[in-house]
Every structure is written in C-alpha cells, then in structure tokens.
Amino acid sequence: MSEEQILSVDDTLAALRAVGEATRLRLIALLAESELTVKDATAILGQSQPRISRHLKLLAEADLIQRFPEGSWVYYRLADGPEGELARALVARISKEDPVLAADQERFQAIRKAKSEEAAAYFAARALTWDRERSLHVSEDDVETAMRAALGDKPFQSFLDLGTGTGRLLEVFSDLYTSALGIDASHDMLAVARANLARSGLANAQLRHGDVYALNVPPRSFDVVAVHQVLHFLEEPARALSEAARALRPGGRLLLVDFAPHELEFLREKHAHRRLGFSRDQMERWLEALELDLEQVTDLVPADETENNLTVTLWLARDRRIVTDLPSRDTSLEVA
Template sequence: MLSVSPLSLEECVEVFKAAGEPTRLRLVALLSHGDLTVSEMTEVLGQSQPRISRHLKLLGEAGLVERYQEGAWAYFRLSRDGLRAKLMEEALAAASPSDPHLARDAERLAAVKQARASRAESYFSANAASWNELRQMHISDERVEAEILKLIGRTPFDGLLDLGTGTGRMLELLSGRYRRAIGIDSSRDMLAIARAQLDEAGITHASVRQGDILNLPLDRESFDVVTIHQVLHFLHDPLPAISEAARMLRPGGRVVIVDFAPHDHEGLRIDHAHARLGFSHAQVGEWLEECGLTVEKIVDLPADTGDAGALTVTIWFARDPRLLIASEPSSSNTGIA
C-alpha cells in the first residue's frame, strides 16, 4: 500500500539527489517500462557496466529501485510503493517523451525487448506441440479464465502473487484488477516467455522473478490475491506450496487454485512430468483449511468434448478469514451470555 507518512526534508533531498543526474534519471525512465538486467541497461545507454552499477547502487540506497537475483543474473525493478516512488512518477510524467536522450533510449529498449521476445519464441516453439497436446484434453483456456475473472470480481485490489507463473498468463489476465503483481517461477526459460508476454501487452506494473514457490523470498502478508494455476500437479507434496500461499495473504485475502480433477492418464507422468493425477474437492479443501483458509467455492469445468476420458478442470476459491472473524459482533454486543 502507498505510504501516507510524509517524507522529511532530508528524505526528499535524498530522493532528488539520487535521481538528479541525467544517467540515473534515464535509468529510472527505462525501469518504468519493466525489469531489466545491468547488461540490458548497459546496451541501451551505451555506458560501461561498472558505471551503470554505481548509478543503480545510488538509486537503490535512495529506495527508488530494487534488486533481485535470478540464477547468475541480477534484475532491477522500479520501486512502486511509497511517496518516493510517487515522486519519480511525477518526475517522469513531467519529462518530454520527445527529449532526444529519452527517445533514443526508448528505441534501443524496444530492440532489447525484441531480442528477448525472439529468444522466448524459440523456446515456446520447441515446446508448443507438447503444450497443445495437453490443452486439447481439457476445456478451453478461455472458459477457465472467464470463471477466474468471475470469482475474482471487478473490484480493484493492491497486490497479486502468481505462484508458478509460467508464461505469466495470470499476470496478463488480471492486469486490470491489481496495482502491482509478482510472478514466481523456477524456470528461466518460462520467465523469459513471461517477460516477453508482459512487454508485448505493455504491462509495467507486474514483474516476474526466479524463485522456489515452497520457500518464497517475499514478506509475509503482502498480497491480496494469490493464484496457483495448473501448478500443484507437478508437486509430489502440494501442501507446502499452499502453506506458502496462505503465508503471503493479508487478512481477508483470497487464494485461487486451478488444477485437474482426479483422472487416470498415466501418460502425463512421463510426457508432461505430472507428479499427481489430479485432485479431489476434499483433498485440496483439507489442505486449504489446514493452512487456515476458508473454502468459499469450488467449480468443476468439464471438457468441451464428450470424451469420457477428457480432463475436468477444477477451481478452488478460498479466503483468509481473519477480517471476517474480526468484523463479527462479540457476545457482549449481542446480549449472549
């Protein structure tokens, strides 16, 4: 959430000093379009890597950018929370997009993102046949996504966390609902696709990063919605992932789990690395309740075909009940002894 505490004079000066240099302001402008590595920023600005790193260090110390690790690569993102971030938004809004430096940076950034997209497309093409084969076994993605949107509702919320984000589809689907979002995945290849997809969609208020969904490098109670879309069947023990999702929720927050109902397609273990052949209502419901969440709705979506062996997609919708409990009238207010 945005901070309501005003910055002191010294804090304001710190922010202005950090951004008050041409290269650093150009870096802020670049990062406003999405996460970048030092090498990508070096390519855009045409400056040495040590120089770019020094500027990023100053911006980080002022709380304007954040650094996170993805394997051997370090990514940087623009801070989105607090009044410091708000000051940078105002500064960028005041800058003319036709400024020759900013215009040239934008052109070079487009080339960097195109190279990203090409690498992602190569990986996607190599695996598309396998993914399409699985898609043909269950209901269309469009119908599943329509049900997810219906469950989430139209009311905007602050933070979304997508566990096992894959291609980043949930970040894209819900981009009109959240203010900020993070997608976590262990595969750098999938993250490359997700970044390319977010770039193509022009989504700058979401980022993806490499991480273990069973041990998240994030602060607890930081998100209003957590999605786990077609991920649990890859895990031999899904409970720790659901536990991590619950840990990330703010009071009253919601979890959306999408996965397959029980089936007997043993070939999916070999061809698609599925560890579990679907889940029953009760099985996932028990895990959610064990993690302190209340199941509010379960939706089954059978396949469009009449094939008896087709896969059914199930959606579990659960909520952290703490706000609901806090809002219930106490016995002293109801006259109950």
C-alpha cells in the same frame, strides 16, 4: 488437549508397538517431513518393495499413517488424528544427528533434487509451446473466464502468481491489480513471460525466479494469490499451499486451478505430472489446515468428453484472519 486428541491406553500401546521397530521408525521420521510412495521409501531405505509395503501396512493399521491411492501410485503420509500427533512427537525427540536417520535424509533430499531437475528439464524443453500444451486438455478461454468470475470485478492492490509460466495470468488480471509479481522456477519460462509482458506493455507486473516451496516474498503482502495448473507437477502440493497462504494478507483470497482426479497415467511419463488431479475433499482438508475458508468450488467439464479430456476444478478460499492494520505496500519486488 481436546478429548478427540486423547488416546486410550490400548490405542497408545498399539501405536507404540507399531512404531517400535527400526524400519518403521525410519519410515515415520521420513513421513513426518513429506508424503512418500513405496518406490520412494524403497530407494531411501534400501529395502525390498514387499518389505517396505508390509511395514507401511502395519503403520496404517495402527492409524499412524494414511494411505491415499492415486492412479497406479499410492501416497503415504502421517495421519491427522491423535496417533499421527503421537508419531510427530516421537520424531521431534529423535536426534537429527543420528547417523541412520541422517543418511535417510541425505538420500531423501537426493531423490527430491532429482525430481525437481526432471521437472525443470521438462519445462525448459516446452517453454515456447506451454500455453498450447495446456489447451490440449481443456479450453483455457473457459478457465480464464471462470477465474475472472470467481474473483469478480472489484479491483485489488496486489497479485501473486505462483508458477507463472508464460505470465498469462498477469495479463488476464492486469485490469484488476495495482501491482503484480509472477514467480517461476524455470528461467526459460520466465524468458517467455518477459517477452509476453513486454509485448503487452505491462509495466506494473514483475517477474522473479523463485521456489514455490520457499517464497522470497514478505508475509501477509498479497491480496490475491493464484496457483494455476501447478500443483499436479509438485511432489508436495500441501507444502506449496502453505507458502501461498503465508503470502496472503488477512482477508486475502487464494485461487487454485487444477485437474479433478483422473486416471491418465501417461501424463506422468510424458508430461512430468506427479499427481493425477485433486479431489474436493483433499483440497478442502488442506485449506482448512491452513485456516482458509473455502468459498467456492467450480468444475469445468469439457463438452467433448473423450478419454483424454480432463475436468478442471477451481477452488477459491479466503484467509479467515480479520482485516485490521494491513502492512504498507511492499516496494522491494525487484525484477529478477
């Protein structure tokens, strides 16, 4: 263990005192699995918001958890430092069959399912006009031009588009890849995407229904993975990034496109956004944890800066593993 990961006796005692209470231990167990808001924690633990907020404050003061304000919401997650590692170690030694924690987990999964169904209903209702809705915020032509510039003109073998939506990126990069796969959780979106690909005559691009949190693709199988305007809809964007990184071949590239931080709260209620953009620091921290090297960051600021216009940011990262013996081309990508 490095010197930075070692706690002093006083810090260790402070951390243990902070977690040595039933509600706070339950919170730590939940945060070991996912980020949570106060509202989420209140619903899961069945306690008042002031009480939950107080417990979270004590855990934050002990450096066990971190607090990340985002618009009118605040997300909490386990800290990255030695206190956070101590919390993870404690949780790992608690029985998964403990009735209190099992009930918490059941309620947590119910909340997660409800949010997923809410997002799915949103996409199903808007599948036919999805591309037009995207253009309300920033020019998609400019975004696609920037994405092309980031990847360059050199052809590559395999392309994976996560949250493919109407399949637009499969068309945009069709002259660069040999084979491509678009994955989306919405059957309605996939129906539109199939119609679009058929109209474009793209025979080397396939579509599949799937979950960005649990990709049914072989590991180390794609040269380029794109996640275009998807992360802000997700409750756990870091978890989706981990799956995307798993799919990358050594030396492969991950292209992320999403909004820079903003304060447009109405996007949560009217457009099912879960996150109000992502900062450069936050994204770099996530990518570093996945052993991806950030090579390029590009901000696309709208020329007409009205209150409802959003800046789009592109992040291009590369898998730092050395390219040696790459797996053979996968032939199991069947059309869903």
